[in-house]
Amino acid sequence: MRLRETDAALALFESFDPSTLRFQVNRALAPVAAPPRAAVRAPIEMEVFLRVGMRTRPVRVYTLSSCGAFLLMDRPLRPGRRVELEVPAGGSHRPRAVGRVTFVNAAHAPAHPDLPPGVALRFDKVDAIAACAIDHLVEKRLAALAV
Numbered sequence: 001m002r003l004r005e006t007d008a009a010l011a012l013f014e015s016f017d018p019s020t021l022r023f024q025v026n027r028a029l030a031p032v033a034a035p036p037r038a039a040v041r042a043p044i045e046m047e048v049f050l051r052v053g054m055r056t057r058p059v060r061v062y063t064l065s066s067c068g069a070f071l072l073m074d075r076p077l078r079p080g081r082r083v084e085l086e087v088p089a090g091g092s093h094r095p096r097a098v099g100r101v102t103f104v105n106a107a108h109a110p111a112h113p114d115l116p117p118g119v120a121l122r123f124d125k126v127d128a129i130a131a132c133a134i135d136h137l138v139e140k141r142l143a144a145l146a147v
Helices: 018-029 128-144
Strands: 042-052 055-065 068-072 082-086 096-105 118-126
Touching (some): 055 128
Antiparallel strands (some): 055 068, 068 118, 082 096
16 A cells, blocks of 8 residues: 555565566566557466477467567577467466567577567467456456556
8 A cells, every 4th residue: 555655556576587577677667658559468477388380399478468479489480480379278278379470589689688588479360268368367467566
């Protein structure tokens, strides 16, 4: 309650991972007049499975929204590459989102120094169950990071 009285809007409590710290600092320093995003995103510390061509591999999520994700990768994929991501929906349901790599932040030559090495994905196709599950997960995570 006292934090709200100081006009604080963002917070970190208890233990948190480096990705969440980076996200909150970037969020706090972002210009107020930044263009709005298509969907709200949040830092989600989890492993998901990424399918590229015939290969599937585990990757860590940095941020997630119902329109896309930023995945932590030391050896990023090339822009335009089509991928399929298994979306965390809880339970036994494993919906998938299909999308493309839209941005690459390579470890050896970062295009954006405020971001970790990895790739941004834009989802072209997300089923309704996956979109709903992602929105719920993002809302819950953002509520935990707000004052």
